[in-house]
Amino acid sequence: MDEEHALKHLIKLTQDGKLCALEKELGVNSKIARTVNKKHFGRSGDTLLHYAARHGHLAVLKFLIKDIGLDIELYNNDYKRGLHEAASMGHEECVRFLIKEGAKVDCLKKADWTPLMMACTHQNLGIIQELLSRGANPTLKNKDGWNSFHIACREGDPIVIQHLLLVSPEVWRTESKILRTPLHTAAMHGCEEVVGILLQRCGYDPDTRDSCGVTPFMDAVRNGHISVAKLLLKEHKSSPMATDILGAQSVHQVAVTAQEEALVFLVKDLGVDVNQTATDMQLTALHYAAKEGHTSTVKTLLTLGADLHVRDKKGRTALHMACIGQHADTVRTLLQLGLADTEDISGTMAKEHAKKIEVLNVFECK
Known part of the structure; x- marks a missing residue:
């Protein structure tokens, strides 16, 4: 098997979590073992570390880092680290292991997304709690000015919203680069329960406007979320004439x-x-x-x-x-x-x- 085919075979073994076969392949071929330390594959530039973290294969991840010596901060063409992959795909044990081994908890991928932001896109409370307990900062903003709370409000899990407010009570005081608040985001996506929490626990001004002058009420009705619009009218005294x-x-x-x-x-x-x-x-x-x-x-x-x-x-x-x-x-x-x-x-x-x-x-x- 030539080197190119051998490397593709290693990717498949890593994705499938076949640790024994992976140990055997890398053990008998020291040249390949040295190569995978910094080898990036395909257009994405992923490494074996990325594949293992993405698929949640903890044993393979441990082997690659501890035995083969892969750098825990290896990043692909989008500057994603293994921690981004594990957090995004909901692999809590992998997240815990990577942080324990020294992974930077607030590392940035392309567009300045942190692992916590990635976790918030999938409403995974366990991973969110783990990252926050390890010092992840929920107030950091990506290139569009969104913090983790913005992202969580888009996804609409009230338990995640309540936990973020518990850990960081002022996290709601944020605006994107175009002045959109988490309330705009929740209203736009029809997250009624989250809107209720925001109106009860956060101090948003009625009819707060983004850079285009759009209010949360406008966001709700123009996307067909009438129940959210009614809630904004009742609890926030929003104006349908704004x-x-x-x-x-x-x-x-x-x-x-x-x-x-x-x-x-x-x-x-x-x-x-x-x-x-x-x-x-x-x-x-x-x-x-x-x-x-x-x-x-x-x-x-x-x-x-x-x-x-x-x-x-x-x-x-x-x-x-x-x-x-x-x-x-x-x-x-x-x-x-x-x-x-x-x-x-x-x-x-x-x-x-x-x-x-x-x-x-x-x-x-x-």
């Missing part, structure tokens, strides 16, 4: 994401004006839905009282927006619902926006 930096309210954002149940909730339950205009362009929710080509949402808005004939600052109706977006089905629907009779449909502004043959054909058929 605006982002473009002047858009929740009703406009929900039209963009085509969350029709949320539209009904905003208009019927909360009394939001369906024809409320956003930004200095004076766009309505109907304009936004038409531009995105959300035909079903357009119909829902009309049942809620949206005005077909409202024009923006440039004189454009929802039909013009549908033409701009080249959405033939939405154009057809709007024409059928009555916009064919508006003064400029027969040959001017709307047709000028309809560039594709398919969209123009809709007008010809009318």
Whole structure:
């Protein structure tokens, strides 16, 4: 067996956790044994240490470090160490062993992710507790400004959230580089129980805004998480009328994401004006839905009282927006619902926006 095939064979043995066979192969071939000390494999640049940690083979991991002498801080092309792999994949015994042998508990991989951050992506409380007990810092931030608490709030395990707050009571006082808080993150992903904990135990200001002016309430409704939105209204006194930096309210954002149940909730339950205009362009929710080509949402808005004939600052109706977006089905629907009779449909502004043959054909058929 040549050296290349021998090395590939070692990878397979390591991944499968076959310690005896691995000991035999490395024992009879001292040259290969010396090679694997710093050998990186494939595009990822993984070492045998990475494979062993990723697959949770503790005995193999011990053999590679103690007997073969692999450096515990070996990193691959993404700067991942064995501790990142073990923490990410939920191998608690491997995590414990690596730290005991001197692995840096807050080592950084690409984009400045720590092993604790990796553990928080998989809601593994045991590993999180182990890392924290060994000095892992939950307030460290990655390149996007997220700390471990942000990540845990995205995943939505209330037990993990409570433990992080117990160990580091001020960990919630954090914002990403675009000013998003853990509350934004939990609301966006519909983690209702976590949102409840954050509202009860943390001091977030009502309607705190990120760099785009988006509030947690906006995040909840535009992603269809109505129960979370109701919780924010009840416990946090959030405003359904708050605006982002473009002047858009929740009703406009929900039209963009085509969350029709949320539209009904905003208009019927909360009394939001369906024809409320956003930004200095004076766009309505109907304009936004038409531009995105959300035909079903357009119909829902009309049942809620949206005005077909409202024009923006440039004189454009929802039909013009549908033409701009080249959405033939939405154009057809709007024409059928009555916009064919508006003064400029027969040959001017709307047709000028309809560039594709398919969209123009809709007008010809009318």
